Amino acid sequence: MAVSKAKSAAPDARLAAIISPVGGKWASEARKSALTRLHDMGLPTRRDEYWKFTRPDELTKADATPATLLETDEKPVFCDIDRLRLVFVDGVFDPDISDQMAMEHVEIEPLANAAEKDIHWARDIYGVLENSGQSPVNRPLAALNTATATQGMVIRVTGKAPRPICLHYVRTSETADAVVHHIVKVEAGGDVTLLENGPAAARINKVLEVDIADGGAFHHVRTQGRDHERRAAAHIFARLGTESSFKSFSLTVNGALTRNECVIEILGDNAHATIAGAAVGDGKTHPFHQDDTVFITHDAVNCESRQVFKKVLRNGATGVFQGKILVKPGAQKTDGYQISQGLMLDDDSQFLAKPELEIYADDVACSHGSTVGAIDADALFYLMSRGIPRAQATDLLVLSFLAAALEEIENEEIRKDIFGRLEAWIERHRN
Amino acid sequence: MLKIENLQVKLEEEDKQILKGLSLTVPSGEVHAIMGPNGSGKSTMSYVLSGKGGYEVTGGSATLDGVDLLAMEPEERAAAGLFLAFQYPVEIPGVGNMTFLRTAVNSQRKSRGEDEMSAAEFLKVIRAKAKSLKIDAEMLKRPVNVGFSGGEKKRNEILQMAMLEPKMCVLDETDSGLDVDAMKLVAEGVNALRDGKRSFLVITHYQRLLDHIKPDVVHIMADGRIIKSGGPELALEVENNGYADLLAEVA
Known part of the structure; x- marks a missing residue:
């Protein structure tokens, strides 16, 4: 693809400084080819259409801006859920404070180990799904990740995992600039839930590649919070086989900059993909900017995809949604649904949305909707007329607004946990 | 007065x-x-x-x-x-009817300086009152007025009235x-509060x-x-x- 000189010149310093880590044969090759495509693409700048609503500067500059650690007494999310916990400290896996990496129907290995080997199944996924997701839109930060990552988990699921796997991030440094790359391979009939929580680093570049074979199911629930000054770019690349299922939910609470990209390729018939998110931002003490960018490609018959995004914004907070459904020729009976909504709690915040449909098949049902609005006055009066004070009534209506996104979380226990967190946040951030 | x-x-x-x-x-x-x-x-x-x-x-x-x-x-x-039974009760997705009512009852009690009703006590009271209005447990769990028929919405108003006293x-x-039967039911609910x-x-x-x-x-x-x-x-x-x-x- 054509790259203008001016564009590649800007973050040259960062690119020049990148040296791919040495590993086993497959990993070295994958990293090298990612570095080549990164140099071809160049890092994103404010002039890129895909970065129109979100400034990439903090994500592309040579050194991460330091971020203070947040002191909190609140227990970590998911702590009451029976899970296999893998802990990353400042973006580095720490086996000593993690659970045993052993569970029925699941193989887990740190990326560092897998990358040392000359032959590994991860070769068919690592950077492969990311590379596939580079067209038609470039995602240079993901290529940067593939080229440089040494940290992450490599997970293979062969049957129904007895409990969720939780990637638990902990921060101890104010300057950590982390690159983490996870791979999940769900074999035919496999079924696993992946949880992610905790502050990862002052700056984090995270990639998750998920390959789901026929009949496989992947559930993903992640929370991003507890660090107001965080700058994060997270990419999910998923490839779906026949009758497979992919469901991902993200909760974003606070954060100076969070860009969540999700690229889903539906390649097998009768498959299902859901990507949902709830974001709550209050710009009162720290800036808040949260961006969900989704690209779903339907390339099979009779598949369904759902995108449900809700953002609650106040005090100068910004929410962004860019969502596209591409229905390829022949992908008949596609059912694509997309909704993105912003709830403004004052006049200072903004919600920027760009919903897109591109359809090359004639027997499909695709819908997209995007709204922005304030608290409904009639609903507020109804609650207050029953004796509920204004602040509490407003809280109830905020939860009501977010409910549709939370309902996309299948597991009730996890959903309740997330709901509780939101309730607490909303109460803390009452006007 | x-x-x-x-x-x-x-x-x-x-x-x-x-x-x-x-x-x-x-x-x-x-x-x-x-x-x-x-x-x-x-x-x-x-x-x-x-x-x-x-x-x-x-x-x-x-x-x-x-x-x-x-x-x-x-x-x-x-x-x-003061209580107003709305002509057009408002739908509130994502907020359970029970949660809504308990919040309302306890908000009022709190502002009057009374003790809040415990979850168990509240459940006991609401079940009895809902039963006389032919409101089933499912309707109590559903989000406020969402998917309720016209008659169900009005009965829900009367239930709120009965709980808030x-x-x-x-x-x-x-x-x-309301059809004739629904109107009778609502009227009975009102009369029970006289x-x-x-x-x-x-x-x-x-x-x-x-x-x-x-x-x-x-x-x-x-x-x-x-x-x-x-x-x-x-x-x-x-x-x-x-x-x-x-x-x-x-x-």
Whole structure:
């Protein structure tokens, strides 16, 4: 693809400084080819259409801006859920404070180990799904990740995992600039839930590649919070086989900059993909900017995809949604649904949305909707007329607004946990 | 006792007077009905009493047991004992009916300095009250009014009234959109709350509701004020002859 000189010149310093880590044969090759495509693409700048609503500067500059650690007494999310916990400290896996990496129907290995080997199944996924997701839109930060990552988990699921796997991030440094790359391979009939929580680093570049074979199911629930000054770019690349299922939910609470990209390729018939998110931002003490960018490609018959995004914004907070459904020729009976909504709690915040449909098949049902609005006055009066004070009534209506996104979380226990967190946040951030 | 004196109300957004000197007294324990042609200001009166935004009071007063209603926030009016059964109950997705009701009951108790109701106690009370209104457990769990039929919404209003135990209940066209059986059920719910102390102000277009909820006094409202008051026979007169004669009398 054509790259203008001016564009590649800007973050040259960062690119020049990148040296791919040495590993086993497959990993070295994958990293090298990612570095080549990164140099071809160049890092994103404010002039890129895909970065129109979100400034990439903090994500592309040579050194991460330091971020203070947040002191909190609140227990970590998911702590009451029976899970296999893998802990990353400042973006580095720490086996000593993690659970045993052993569970029925699941193989887990740190990326560092897998990358040392000359032959590994991860070769068919690592950077492969990311590379596939580079067209038609470039995602240079993901290529940067593939080229440089040494940290992450490599997970293979062969049957129904007895409990969720939780990637638990902990921060101890104010300057950590982390690159983490996870791979999940769900074999035919496999079924696993992946949880992610905790502050990862002052700056984090995270990639998750998920390959789901026929009949496989992947559930993903992640929370991003507890660090107001965080700058994060997270990419999910998923490839779906026949009758497979992919469901991902993200909760974003606070954060100076969070860009969540999700690229889903539906390649097998009768498959299902859901990507949902709830974001709550209050710009009162720290800036808040949260961006969900989704690209779903339907390339099979009779598949369904759902995108449900809700953002609650106040005090100068910004929410962004860019969502596209591409229905390829022949992908008949596609059912694509997309909704993105912003709830403004004052006049200072903004919600920027760009919903897109591109359809090359004639027997499909695709819908997209995007709204922005304030608290409904009639609903507020109804609650207050029953004796509920204004602040509490407003809280109830905020939860009501977010409910549709939370309902996309299948597991009730996890959903309740997330709901509780939101309730607490909303109460803390009452006007 | 609800006492409205010479109440004058205009719309906030435009220079349109809706209530033009409304006076009305509902002594405690009594049931009063208000009838009147469309646009006479009946619903506006109920909204102004309960504190909905968009209206400006330009004169007069409204008190409940001597307390100035108009100076209070909507939730304070509720805690003071006023309840409005909505003509169009609002749907609130994602908030369970039970959660909503418990929050409401406990908010009111808290503001009156009473102890909050425990979850167990609340459950016991609501189950008994819901049963008499034929509201099943499923309806209590569902989000507030979402997917409820017209009849279910109105029964849900009466359930809220039963749980909140107000002193003064204003029912805004609670019979609209109800079939005969649903209307009976709602009327039974209202009658069950008549205890000789609680007062009711029933806004309706039809005499039929008043067959089930027997009023002590019937008021006819037109052009923002009460033009005639009388016994239950007044409702029958309206049912048979319409408002034309009454309006002509005043003119």
